[in-house]
Amino acid sequence: MLLELMYDKNYRPMKFRELCVLLDVSKARRYELETALNQLVDEGKIGISAHGKYGKPELFTLKGSFSSTSRGFGFVTVEEKDNDIFIAPDNTLGALPGDVVLVSVISHANGSRREEGRIVRILEHTLTSVVGTFQKNKNFGFVLPDNQRILRDFFVEKGKDMDAQNGDKVVATILDYGNEHKNPQVEVTEILGAKNEPGTDVLSIVRSYGIPEEFPQEVLDSLDSIPEEVTEAEKIGRRDMRDFHTVTIDGEDARDLDDAISLTFENGIYHLGVHIADVTHYVKEGSLLDEEAKNRGTSVYLADRVIPMLPRKLSNGICSLNAGTDRLALSCLMDIDEEGTIVNHEICETVICVDRRMTYTMVADILDGAESPEEYKDFVDDFKLMKQLSDLLRKKRSGRGAIDFDFPESKIILDEKGRPIEIKAYEHSAATRLIEDFMLLTNETIAEEYYWLELPFVYRIHETPDEEKLRTFATFLNNFGYSLHLTNHTIHPKELQKLLSRIEGSEAEGLISRILLRSMKQAKYSPENLGHFGLSAKYYCHFTSPIRRYPDLQIHRIIKEQLHGTLSKSRQEHYEHILPSVCDSSSKLERRADEAERETDKLKKAQYMRRHIGDIYEGVISGVTAYGFYVELTNTVEGLVRAANLDDDYYIYDQEHYQLVGEMTGRTFSIGQSVSVVVVDADTLTKQIEFLLYYPEEDWSKGETRHGKRKSKTHRK
Incomplete structure (x- = not known):
């Protein structure tokens, strides 16, 4: 009766007393009514407002x-909320990742505790297919998803499995989403190959994230009108900069070269030219090529392959600034004084011819004083001048408070079958830093000009951290004897930079740096200029990589229209209309690419460490939880030491200090601490690596170990 009443179209939300009067409930039976209401609320069948009114769940839910x-x-x-709502396992209603849902808040945020909710209805499923391992039974099968965030197996009826064999990697289309009590049902639509077949592993990740691989034939056909080389007619009206010493500096295996540098110095002024491939000359707005690039959003760089945003005829051909060939560019020419200040700049369409294709290794060797090959001798002074300007710009950027997180990146080397044969930390050199410094300066210069022109634009923004996260981080810092100065509940990035300088070289450096990084927001694209907190920049954009990032290509289009005088009022209104969608889509596609790259790296690391079971490594604790701690090795591989295997004591998780503490011995495990570990497991399905602490007195070659004699337990302090 209660449900019928509340779902009646004429029913309005009521408080408990009003309901009692409406239902004519005696005082003696009011407890029964209240119990029944609370049960229906717990089941998600009735909602309750913050003011205690009962009604349909939809009346008090958020989308x-x-x-x-x-x-x-x-x-x-939720779009209108700054923080996400936590959903416990029992309150997910069987929702799948990406589902659009209605959520009812069941407890509000309190201190460091998140707002908690319950999903009461699934409005829309965005997942249409699943990639995973096929498990065959006699009369049916299951697909076990590769995506570890999908916690359900997918049922396959007999006859809908394409004769997939046990262990095959498959793509399956979802036919029925099931519910919290019933498994979803799928039909196998593609067999990617056996799970151990070369390339199948990474292909599974690509398909799992829905990343498009091959270009549609109609897009490839549209390339027929694009020339192989720059024509004389295309050079007309452009500034000719082919006589300038111009170089590209990229990684050894780079093929899409979209930025080139020229630099001279005279009368106390550096004349820096940053020349970016003029991709929009060939990719016209609204064309099939443009729509495909927008749908991809970014090139995806995986361990064994690159999935480009643009077809290779453009990305490796006419748009790539290959040495010895004429190329069209959009150049930012900057005059910089000896204080690192831009005194003048100009943006113009140019034609350039790169003199030398350099790699980071080559330039780093030259800057380190190595003997230069004859073909580069005429450019040695150029590179030294670049290093001089780079140091000046870095010092100036540091002076305003730009934050520099220097966590190691992974370099994974594969054999011809895609098997990892070496993993090492990718070291940043003077060469990589100077290119970074020049690109940052260019992006800031472009963004500032177009901000003051008050034209529609795409900015790269990084917002100030949340006040609550800052307060939590400041409290955490006090445990190490450091303090953080907050002004009006916010902070200037220079304060964080000073902090990183103070902790440099200390045992707490790794811990504090990682916790600080987790406290910050994620950078994204926006049509509104909100500044870049991490760079301590008022104006910032992405201008320098239009071959591999759609936002760069988009703002090139705006800049060129403004240069040509065709950015009319109607065109400005056009951009104001489309840019919010472009920014939102590009940000999401960037995150998708990042996640696919991380998953691929984790997979290859697990495959590599699987061949090193029993090997001993030195590492640093990179994270601590109630169930154990993570250790990062010098080769950037990370694995878990389970608390259950710390058998020398009973360990308590001290959440406030991010450490495990031995109850009897007082022994602690905290982030930044050096430890020796032995590899005991590497699961290529879950991509998880497991370590045990290594004790020198144990003879691992004979399988002798003190571990496993008894299991310890942990609990939160």
Whole structure:
């Protein structure tokens, strides 16, 4: 009766007393009514407002997007809320990652505790297919998803499996989404190959994230009108800069070269030219090529392949600034004084001819004083001048408070079958830093000009951290004897930079740096200039990589229209209309690419460490949880030491200090601490690596170990 009443179209939300009067409930039976109401609220069949009024759940719910974790719980992102709503495993209603849902808030945020909710209805499923391992039974099968955040197996009826064999990697289309009590049902639509077949592993990740691989034939056919080389007619009206000493500096295996540098110095002024491939000359707005680039958003760089945003005829051909060939560019020419200040700049369409294709290694060797090959001798002074300007710009950027997180990146070397044969930390050199410094300066210069022109634009923004996260971080710092100065509940990036300088070289450096990084927001694209907190920049954009990033290509289009005088009022209104969607889409596609790259790296690291079971490594604790701690090796591989295998004591998780503490011995494990570990497991399905602490007295070659004699337990302090 209660449900019938509340779902009646004429029913309005009521408080408990009003309901009692309406239903003519005696005082003696009011407890029964209240119990029944609370049960229906717990089941999600009735909602309750913040003011205690009862009604349909939809009346008190929020619409958002669900994202899950491998541990069963999840979060709902609501557009009008700054923070996500936590969803416990029992309250997900069987939602899948990406589902659009209605969530009812069941407890509000309190201190460091998140707002918690319950999903009451799934409005829309965005997942249409799943990639995973096929498990065959006699009369049916299952697909076990590769995505560890999908916690459900997918049922396959007999006859809908394409004769897939046990262990095959497959793509399956979802036919029925099931519910919290019933498995979803799928039909196998593609067999990618056996799980151990070369390339199948990475292909599974690509398909799992829905990253388009091959270009549609109609897009490739549209390239027929694009020339192989720059024609004389295309050079007309452009500034000719082919006589300038111009170089590209990239990685050894780079093929899409979209930025080149020229630099001279006279009368106390550096004349820096940053020349960017003029991709929009060939990719016209609204064309099939443009729509495909927008749908891809970015090139994706995986361990064994590159999935380009643009077809290779453009990305490796006419748009790539290959040495010895004429190329069209959009150049930012900057005059910089000896204080590192830009005194004049100009943006113009140019034609350039790169003199030398340099790699980071070559330039780093030259800057280190190595003997230069004859073909580069005429450019040695150029590179030294670049290093001089780079140091000047870095010092100036540091002076205003730009934050420099220097965590090691991975370099994974594969054999011809895609098997990892070496993993090492990718070292940043003077050569990589100077290119970074010049690109940052260019991006800031472009963004500032177009901000003051008050024209529609795409900015790269990084917002100030949340006040609550800052307060939590400041409290955490006090444990190490450091303090953080907050002004009006916010902070200037220079304060964080000073902090990083103070902790440099200390045992707490790794811990504090990582916790600080987790406290910051994620950079994204926006039509509104909100500044870049991490760079301490008022104006910032992405201008320098239009071959591999759609936002860069988009703002090139705006800049060229402004240069040509065709950015009319109607065109400005056009951009104001489309840019919010472009920014939102590009930000999401960037995150998709980042996640696919991380998953591929984790997979290759697991495959590599699987061949090193029993090997001993030195590492540093990179994270601590109630169930153990993570250790990062010098080769950037990270694995878990389970608390259950720390058998020398009973360990308590001290959440406030991010450490495990031995109850009897007082022994602690905290982030930044050096430890020796032995590899005991590497699961290529979950991509998880497991370590045990290594004790020198143990003879691992004979399988002798003190571990496993008894299991310890942990709990939160």
